[in-house]
Amino acid sequence: MNKIPFLEPNPARLSRLVKELEAIEASGVFTNYGPVNSRLEQAVTDEVFGSGQCLTVNNATVGLMLAIREGAGEALASGQRFALMPSFTFAATAHAALWAGLTPLLCDIDADGWASCHAAEEELLARYGDQIAVIVPYATFGNCIDLERYGRLAERHGVSLVVDAAASLGSLDAKGRGFGAGSRWPVVYSMHATKTFATAEAGIIHCADAERLGRLRAMGNFGFGQPRTATMPGFNSKLSEVGALLALAKLREFEPVVRHRAKLADAYRAHLPGWTFQRVVGQRLAYQFMPVLLPEASADRRDAIIARLIERGVSVAKYFSPHLAEQIYFRQSCVISDLPVTNAISRRILSLPLFDRMSADDVRRVCDALLETEGAP
Numbered sequence: 001m002n003k004i005p006f007l008e009p010n011p012a013r014l015s016r017l018v019k020e021l022e023a024i025e026a027s028g029v030f031t032n033y034g035p036v037n038s039r040l041e042q043a044v045t046d047e048v049f050g051s052g053q054c055l056t057v058n059n060a061t062v063g064l065m066l067a068i069r070e071g072a073g074e075a076l077a078s079g080q081r082f083a084l085m086p087s088f089t090f091a092a093t094a095h096a097a098l099w100a101g102l103t104p105l106l107c108d109i110d111a112d113g114w115a116s117c118h119a120a121e122e123e124l125l126a127r128y129g130d131q132i133a134v135i136v137p138y139a140t141f142g143n144c145i146d147l148e149r150y151g152r153l154a155e156r157h158g159v160s161l162v163v164d165a166a167a168s169l170g171s172l173d174a175k176g177r178g179f180g181a182g183s184r185w186p187v188v189y190s191m192h193a194t195k196t197f198a199t200a201e202a203g204i205i206h207c208a209d210a211e212r213l214g215r216l217r218a219m220g221n222f223g224f225g226q227p228r229t230a231t232m233p234g235f236n237s238k239l240s241e242v243g244a245l246l247a248l249a250k251l252r253e254f255e256p257v258v259r260h261r262a263k264l265a266d267a268y269r270a271h272l273p274g275w276t277f278q279r280v281v282g283q284r285l286a287y288q289f290m291p292v293l294l295p296e297a298s299a300d301r302r303d304a305i306i307a308r309l310i311e312r313g314v315s316v317a318k319y320f321s322p323h324l325a326e327q328i329y330f331r332q333s334c335v336i337s338d339l340p341v342t343n344a345i346s347r348r349i350l351s352l353p354l355f356d357r358m359s360a361d362d363v364r365r366v367c368d369a370l371l372e373t374e375g376a377p
């Protein structure tokens, strides 16, 4: 029986874009916010968000570095040093804050949506208040989070906000808009090969504040606020024209991809009644994979369960276990608050396969294999 991979990267086929590649070669413009890049930024703005502006970056980690550094701004000089973020996220988020000169302050998550816990954030803002420069919530696994609340929180505490929405491109908020639409603060999305919006390496920042986005654009071009003159911190975060072409081609085929994945997610929920899935916030989640919690009593046997699934031809993963506070480097470089929910979720999490070519029968096979090894909760 054929194997079921955990993920299967499915970028648009460059080999079918020969004419477009020849046009890039003929233009002599290969990067530096070129014409293909401009078309991509406009198309994503129009088709995904419907308003505001977008800025491409060469990956979301770099996008987060850029946005967090911009958000920290003067706060760095005045000694405000923390970036408040959940421990239940990917290494990139904490690395980005550290590269921007801040110390990640790791907070707990809520028990059903698995994003930063509001009470924990409030408590840390009260305790560390004037030392927190930027709040960096994560829209966990592509789920939506309440950006209006975050806008109010940032204003009330006089801090900046950068949203890590690495897996949320294609997710729809409660009003049916692309998650992040209209945000005055930068929202950063990944277009990594393994994401639902698959390219090779790329990312995009959406922000309704044109001035802020312009600053990010200049920072990403060596801090050149004036012609070939650095007027602000900077580095090179630009996306190549070939990278932009790959993303434009993905955009053309994206909507059916997200719909298909949502159907597969429904099938997972139907085949695993009684299992604990993430609570979906918003109208649609652009599933990258299918996270589920193992029954509490099985958590200690997770690695054995994974090994047995592999024997049955099913590959799975365990995002995010270890979570940030469990990783050697972040234990040394971050400030860690109490994380009871994070620890409880992280030890039970199992990430089940999802990919564009997957069928409803494949989902049934994964679920049957899981139920055979584990039984119903």
Ligand SMILES: Cc1ncc(COP(=O)(O)O)c(C=O)c1O
Pocket (backbone or CB within 6 Å): 059, 060, 061, 062, 089, 090, 092, 093, 138, 164, 166, 167, 189, 190, 191, 192, 202, 203
């Ligand atoms: C939560 C989170 N933030 C940031 C990133 C970084 O994205 P990229 O691979 O585009 O740098 C990822 C990548 O998987 C992620 O999962």
